[in-house]
Amino acid sequence: MTKAASTITVRLPDESTCELAPGSTGLDLASSIGRRLAQAAVATVIDGVESDLNLPLPDGASVAIVTADSDAGRHVLRHSTAHVLAQAVVQLFVGAKFSIGPAIEDGFYYDFELPGGKTFSDDDLVAIQGQMQKIVDADQPFVRAEMTAKEALQLFKDQPYKCEIIERVTKGDADPTDSLEAGSADAVSVYRNSEAFVDLCRGPHVPSTGRLGHFALMKVAGAYWRGNEKGPMLQRIYGTAWESKSALAEHLHRLEEAEKRDHRRLAVEMDLLSFPQELGGGLAVWHPKGAIVRKLIEDYSRERHQNGGYKFVFTPHLANAHLFETSGHLQFYKDGMYPPMEMDNGVYFPKPMNCPMHCLIYRDRQRSYRELPLRLFELGTVYRYERAGTLHGLLRIRGFTQDDSHIFCTEQQMADEITSLLDFVLSVLRRFGFTEFDFKLSTRNAEKSLGSDAIWQKATDALTEALNRHGFQYSVSPGDAAFYGPKIDIDVRDALGRKWQLSTIQCDFNLPERFGLEYIASDNSRTRPIMLHRALFGSIERFFGVLLEHYGGAFPTWLAPVQVRVLAVASAHESYAAQVVDQLTKSGYRVDQLVADEQLGKRIRASKLERIPYVLVVGDDDLKNSTVGVNPRGGEVRRDVGLAKFIDQLAADVG
RNA sequence: GCCGGGGUAGCUCAGUGGCAGAGCAACCGCCUUGUAAGCGGUAGGUCGUGGGUUCAAUCCCCACCCUCGGCUCCA
Numbered sequence: 001m002t003k004a005a006s007t008i009t010v011r012l013p014d015e016s017t018c019e020l021a022p023g024s025t026g027l028d029l030a031s032s033i034g035r036r037l038a039q040a041a042v043a044t045v046i047d048g049v050e051s052d053l054n055l056p057l058p059d060g061a062s063v064a065i066v067t068a069d070s071d072a073g074r075h076v077l078r079h080s081t082a083h084v085l086a087q088a089v090v091q092l093f094v095g096a097k098f099s100i101g102p103a104i105e106d107g108f109y110y111d112f113e114l115p116g117g118k119t120f121s122d123d124d125l126v127a128i129q130g131q132m133q134k135i136v137d138a139d140q141p142f143v144r145a146e147m148t149a150k151e152a153l154q155l156f157k158d159q160p161y162k163c164e165i166i167e168r169v170t171k172g173d174a175d176p177t178d179s180l181e182a183g184s185a186d187a188v189s190v191y192r193n194s195e196a197f198v199d200l201c202r203g204p205h206v207p208s209t210g211r212l213g214h215f216a217l218m219k220v221a222g223a224y225w226r227g228n229e230k231g232p233m234l235q236r237i238y239g240t241a242w243e244s245k246s247a248l249a250e251h252l253h254r255l256e257e258a259e260k261r262d263h264r265r266l267a268v269e270m271d272l273l274s275f276p277q278e279l280g281g282g283l284a285v286w287h288p289k290g291a292i293v294r295k296l297i298e299d300y301s302r303e304r305h306q307n308g309g310y311k312f313v314f315t316p317h318l319a320n321a322h323l324f325e326t327s328g329h330l331q332f333y334k335d336g337m338y339p340p341m342e343m344d345n346g347v348y349f350p351k352p353m354n355c356p357m358h359c360l361i362y363r364d365r366q367r368s369y370r371e372l373p374l375r376l377f378e379l380g381t382v383y384r385y386e387r388a389g390t391l392h393g394l395l396r397i398r399g400f401t402q403d404d405s406h407i408f409c410t411e412q413q414m415a416d417e418i419t420s421l422l423d424f425v426l427s428v429l430r431r432f433g434f435t436e437f438d439f440k441l442s443t444r445n446a447e448k449s450l451g452s453d454a455i456w457q458k459a460t461d462a463l464t465e466a467l468n469r470h471g472f473q474y475s476v477s478p479g480d481a482a483f484y485g486p487k488i489d490i491d492v493r494d495a496l497g498r499k500w501q502l503s504t505i506q507c508d509f510n511l512p513e514r515f516g517l518e519y520i521a522s523d524n525s526r527t528r529p530i531m532l533h534r535a536l537f538g539s540i541e542r543f544f545g546v547l548l549e550h551y552g553g554a555f556p557t558w559l560a561p562v563q564v565r566v567l568a569v570a571s572a573h574e575s576y577a578a579q580v581v582d583q584l585t586k587s588g589y590r591v592d593q594l595v596a597d598e599q600l601g602k603r604i605r606a607s608k609l610e611r612i613p614y615v616l617v618v619g620d621d622d623l624k625n626s627t628v629g630v631n632p633r634g635g636e637v638r639r640d641v642g643l644a645k646f647i648d649q650l651a652a653d654v655g
Numbered sequence: 656g657c658c659g660g661g662g663u664a665g666c667u668c669a670g671u672g673g674c675a676g677a678g679c680a681a682c683c684g685c686c687u688u689g690u691a692a693g694c695g696g697u698a699g700g701u702c703g704u705g706g707g708u709u710c711a712a713u714c715c716c717c718a719c720c721c722u723c724g725g726c727u728c729c730a
Contacts, residue, residue: 109725119659221725222658229727233658236725264723268666277662277703277721333730353730387656388721390728482730506730533730570687596688605691619689631690639689 008059026053027207030065040067040243042076042211043204050076052144052204068211068243078103080142080205081132081215081241085110087197088131089237093118098199099161099225099234100181106251107240111223113161113232120220120235128237129217139210140193144203152188155198161225162200214248215241258496263548264393270553270561270610273394282391282398284541289561292590294544296559298379301403301537304428310377310405315357317381321347326514327356332483338383354380355508355533358406359515362529367519372529373409373417379540380404394545401540407532408517411458414530418466418488418505425503425536429492432547433556436493439472442480449483450510459507459530460486484510494550502543506533554633557613558654564591565607566628569619571596576623580616580643587647589654604631614650 007019010029020029026044030037030053043066044051046058050066057063066073082101089096089112101110114120120128147155149170156162168175169182183189183202191205192198206212216239223236242248259265267273272290279285286294305312321340324330329337329352338350351357358376367374381401390396409417426437441463444456463486467474474488481487485507491499508531511517521527537543547555557563564584568577577593584591594603600617607615617629627640630649 122660219724220659223726224657227727229657233726235658238725275721281721329730336728336730355730384729387728389656389658389726391722396729484730567690568687569689572687599686599688599693600690601688602692603688603690608691615690617690621689629689637690 008057010057010060011062013062013064020057022059023056025056026051026063026065029057029063033065037065037067040069040073041065042068042073042080042206045072050204052142053207069247074241074243075103076204076206077212077243078108078241079201080209081212081239082108082110083142083191083193083197083199083201083205084132084135084209084212085128085217085237085239086112086199087135087193088128090197092124092127092131097159097161100165100177101199102177102180107218107238109223109236109238111161111225111234111236113234120237122220125217125220125237132215132217133213135194136209136213138194139208141208142205143192144189144205145192146183146187146189149188152182152190152200155190156200165200212241214243214245215239216248216252254496258498258549261496261549261552262393263395263545266548266553267394272548272561275393280398281388282386282396284394284397284399290544292561293555293559294540297537297544297547298403298540300431301379301428304424305377305405308375308424310375313358313361313376313378315351315354315361315378315380317350317383318348319351319357321349323356323360324349324352327353327359327511328484328514329353329356336384336386338385350383351380352382352384354378354382354402354404355406355511355531356515358404359511359517359531362406362408362517363515367408367517367529369410369519369521369527372519373407373413375405375407377403377405394541394548397539397541400542402535403537403540405534407534408512408519408529409532410519410521410527411530414459414462414507414532415465415469417532418462418507419469421505421532421534422466422470422472422488425490425505425534428536429490429502433550434492434494437472438491438493438499439467439474440477440480440489440491441467441474442477442482442487442489444481444486445479445483449481451485451513455509456486459509463488463505463507482506482508484508492546494546495552496549498549500546502538502546503536504534504538507531508533554611554613557650560611560613561590562592562610562612563589563654564614564616564650565610565612566591566593566616566618567600567603567607568593568596569600569617573618573620573623577616577618580618580628583643584647584650587650589650608633613653614646616646 008022008024009017009019011017018029018032020032027038027041030041041053043053045064045066046061066076068074068077079102082103086098086101090098093114095115097113099111101108149166152166153163165178165181166188168178180202182200189202190198191201191203193209218238218240221236221238222233225231225234240251242251267290270289271287273284273286275284321330333352337352340347340349361376362374379401381399383399386396386398407417443460467488487504487506489501490503491501493499512528512531517529518526519529566577566580568574574595581591581593594607604615611633613633615631617631621640622628625640627642628646630638630641630646
């Protein structure tokens with residue numbers, strides 16, 4: 001017997017090798033390395049391909065063990081749990097059709113169609129989760145099999161959605177989701193985890209359902225089949241699944257924390273703004289405390305733009321339909337615009353964007369190349385008809401204000417301008433405590449775009465060059481550009497690590513064309529400028545909502561609606577407290593006083609719940625010595641602080 | 656727009672085909688307070704809006720508005 005026949009050799013990720021008996025599986029390999037690894041293993045990667053743990057390893061393969069506590073491992077857990085969900089539903093609901101059930105961030109979902117268009121209730125979820133637990137307890141093995149498409153169609157003859165996927169894969173017009181579900185056209189793969197249930201799936205899966213168990217069904221929602229609005233609406237069940245009980249508990253805790261930071265909840269609690277029903281959906285009114293924060297944000301934006309070489313403009317909220325015909329908005333976005341108003345001299349629309357009006361300002365007189373780049377800036381309020389089901393607090397709203405700028409420049413100036421814009425954007429965002437940014441370059445969609453290849457290439461190159469000059473990592477979204485030009489979108493990460501898209505920088509050579517914009521170049525020729533659209537906050541309303549969630553309502557001192565609250569220990573100290581308020585107010589701070597009707601502890605609690613950065617307590621000692629007791633948000637109480645010293649500290653904090 | 660929840664006091668929520676409930680907040684007293692809830696009392700609601708069923712509707716039915724979770728969409 002040769003050596004090759006008696007053992008096989010596989011290579012591990014650390015470049016070491018391991019000898020195993022022929023026919024050994026990934027699980028055997030994991031066991032040979034250690035018991036804990038074997039327990040944590042959920043799949044293998046064999047020569048770069050994710051595979052089942054019970055697949056025999058080929059001699060000479062590079063093998064990695066995927067453990068449950070890795071991203072890839074959790075993905076496998078979640079995908080397998082989705083199968084268990086489908087099995088539970090099929091067992092509990094006779095005649096249920098199941099369609100797709102992928103792993104997603106933090107969990108999984110599965111889409112179903114119930115007979116007679118029935119829907120799942122919350123009680124159903126409880127029952128389904130119970131049934132899933134039984135399947136897990138039964139420790140059913142996941143058994144992979146491959147078959148021809150014809151065999152698969154026969155196997156799933158009662159499952160129309162599965163048949164559609166198989167047919168798509170067979171015809172070669174599968175999208176990535178289909179491939180995930182079914183494997184390839186040559187060999188359709190299925191996983192059977194009991195007599196009762198078999199599902200189309202590429203895999204891999206955990207060896208058996210007993211490996212699962214730390215999951216929870218979260219919610220049920222409608223979802224269109226294949227995301228097609230005109231297609232049937234299925235019932236989607238969302239769940240979450242983790243490698244351990246504690247990981248699941250942590251996830252649920254994170255959700256609770258995020259809920260506490262919900263900007264809609266904080267806006268009510270902190271009396272910042274509201275959405276009165278009488279006003280209509282997606283329209284907000286700003287209360288004094290919210291308005292002061294918004295004003296501070298806008299003031300800061302204006303100051304930065306003033307110093308950044310921008311010229312301020314103002315434009316009206318309405319415009320004649322002709323303007324939006326010229327700009328192309330009526331052609332491309334009529335459905336997203338508020339309906340027209342008939343007036344004696346024409347038809348008017350609320351504006352969905354500011355750019356057409358800025359173009360009119362540019363075109364009002366002849367421009368020279370010496371004026372470029374010309375940067376027009378406006379906090380411009382626009383109205384967009386967002387469909388009712390899409391409204392979401394401040395984040396998706398029908399009337400909002402853009403910190404909007406249009407920069408008219410030459411082709412040659414484009415790259416420099418975008419480069420300095422990136423600096424400007426990040427510098428402004430950093431002031432609000434954002435330190436992590438993700439960049440996305442969206443490129444041309446051949447079907448939905450205007451303009452020559454050459455100009456698109458130039459614009460895309462300019463954006464890419466600007467990103468590269470900064471050395472920023474970025475992702476590319478092919479085909480996601482606006483119809484008029486490519487763009488860079490910037491996401492920020494908030495204090496909980498969540499991503500929010502805020503800023504956008506877009507190249508546009510369509511509007512200059514449509515409006516016939518020109519400048520006189522140095523060679524005396526009439527030349528078309530390039531237009532850059534850019535917004536930093538995007539929408540002030542949305543940015544405010546993101547900030548609220550980012551800070552959890554605890555605005556930094558420079559933005560806090562009330563920066564300092566003064567509390568007298570007893571009535572005898574109220575007039576001294578008033579003096580302190582007076583002095584701080586004269587120093588330019590937002591200060592108030594809560595008189596001593598209630599006990600001190602209760603007033604402190606109330607002030608803390610309002611997230612006021614500094615609570616000052618003054619009593620006998622302070623009155624005598626012109627001092628204050630300082631109770632800072634999230635810090636230690638200090639007694640007997642001189643008022644002048646406190647003002648210095650406040651100044652330093654506000655920066 | 657589509658699917659499924661929901662709308663009761665300022666807030667968070669309970670409740671019933673037959674007089675509308677709690678806690679917190681508010682207001683009024685008492686307490687005069689030294690760092691996160693002192694005590695007592697009072698007031699507060701067209702039960703989202705409009706129709707319908709019923710002797711009687713906050714409750715059941717229909718429509719609409721608003722809202723929540725998703726889907727779709729997002730210049």
